[in-house]
Amino acid sequence: MTFRTIIPGEVPHREMHQILLGGVAPRPVAFVASLSPDGTANLSPFSFFNAYSSKPPTIAIGPAIAARTGIAKDTYLNILDTGECTVNAVTYAMTEQASLASSEYPRGVDEFTKAGFTKRASQAVAPPLVAESPFSLECKLVEHYPIRRDIGGNGVILILEAIRAHIAEEVMTDGEIDPHKIDLVGRMNGDWYCRAHGDAIFEVKKPRTVGIGFDALPDFIRTSEILTGAELAKLAGVNEKPVAEISFQLPDGLPDDTFAAAKIMLAQNNTAAAWQLLLRAV
Numbered sequence: 001m002t003f004r005t006i007i008p009g010e011v012p013h014r015e016m017h018q019i020l021l022g023g024v025a026p027r028p029v030a031f032v033a034s035l036s037p038d039g040t041a042n043l044s045p046f047s048f049f050n051a052y053s054s055k056p057p058t059i060a061i062g063p064a065i066a067a068r069t070g071i072a073k074d075t076y077l078n079i080l081d082t083g084e085c086t087v088n089a090v091t092y093a094m095t096e097q098a099s100l101a102s103s104e105y106p107r108g109v110d111e112f113t114k115a116g117f118t119k120r121a122s123q124a125v126a127p128p129l130v131a132e133s134p135f136s137l138e139c140k141l142v143e144h145y146p147i148r149r150d151i152g153g154n155g156v157i158l159i160l161e162a163i164r165a166h167i168a169e170e171v172m173t174d175g176e177i178d179p180h181k182i183d184l185v186g187r188m189n190g191d192w193y194c195r196a197h198g199d200a201i202f203e204v205k206k207p208r209t210v211g212i213g214f215d216a217l218p219d220f221i222r223t224s225e226i227l228t229g230a231e232l233a234k235l236a237g238v239n240e241k242p243v244a245e246i247s248f249q250l251p252d253g254l255p256d257d258t259f260a261a262a263k264i265m266l267a268q269n270n271t272a273a274a275w276q277l278l279l280r281a282v
């Protein structure tokens, strides 16, 4: 790979913004509902958003102050004024409407109405939930952190504690949120989004123990140009280097080529069989 190095102060702010959006991606989208002091609802998407703690459940959003005009987002002003909001997940089906809600409507315009979303009453805060969203948090403002005003920064972090969570039963399997059912989107840079759907969702087994590591793999495995980094990681994830076991039953129908057969076993997460194949080849 050939790298370009960026020094933030030396490129226009717009360019730096797009660089961050492109590299820190995909980002979840918080669809934030807030109320102005006169009670008008506001609804806007924010992808400078993530969860940072589960005890207490704490998230943060970054509603920027416009670099050119110094104008603050209505969401930001509302949360500072009232101390409350709801944060609602954005599904694939909601994305076009969420984008419409991001239009710069003046303060006092209700984006639920403009973008065609339905209000559902919250239990513990005044701003409403987005009825179309399968996952919502009722939040209280914990901390407001303006980022580097001393050097002309225009970012802001609002740290929010979730005091209620609402999950649609329809997106759950066995009491847990099912990533195949919730159909969430992520924000990339430019006008691009991604959808957590089909092949885009894949499983990586958490290491159950401390793996032996790449450095403990036998040289002929570690330096093989046939096995990928992902395949080597599965082999290096075992907690003890296996020894060849003559009695180990390998599945039928594997190719004669050891590495090809090991690759098939690794694709099926049968790491024990992959190890035995490779050890027999030494």
Ligand SMILES: Cc1cc2nc3c(=O)[nH]c(=O)nc-3n(C[C@H](O)[C@H](O)[C@H](O)COP(=O)(O)O)c2cc1C
Pocket: 029, 042, 043, 044, 045, 046, 047, 048, 049, 062, 063, 064, 065, 072, 073, 074, 075, 076, 098, 099, 101, 102, 103, 104, 105, 187
């Ligand atoms: C998917 C998406 C993500 C966005 N993320 C952010 C963000 O993280 N920070 C921000 O300041 N604006 C973000 N925007 C733009 C705001 O949604 C937009 O400025 C909106 O009009 C703000 O509304 P408000 O002034 O009613 O709060 C995003 C827009 C979209 C469509």
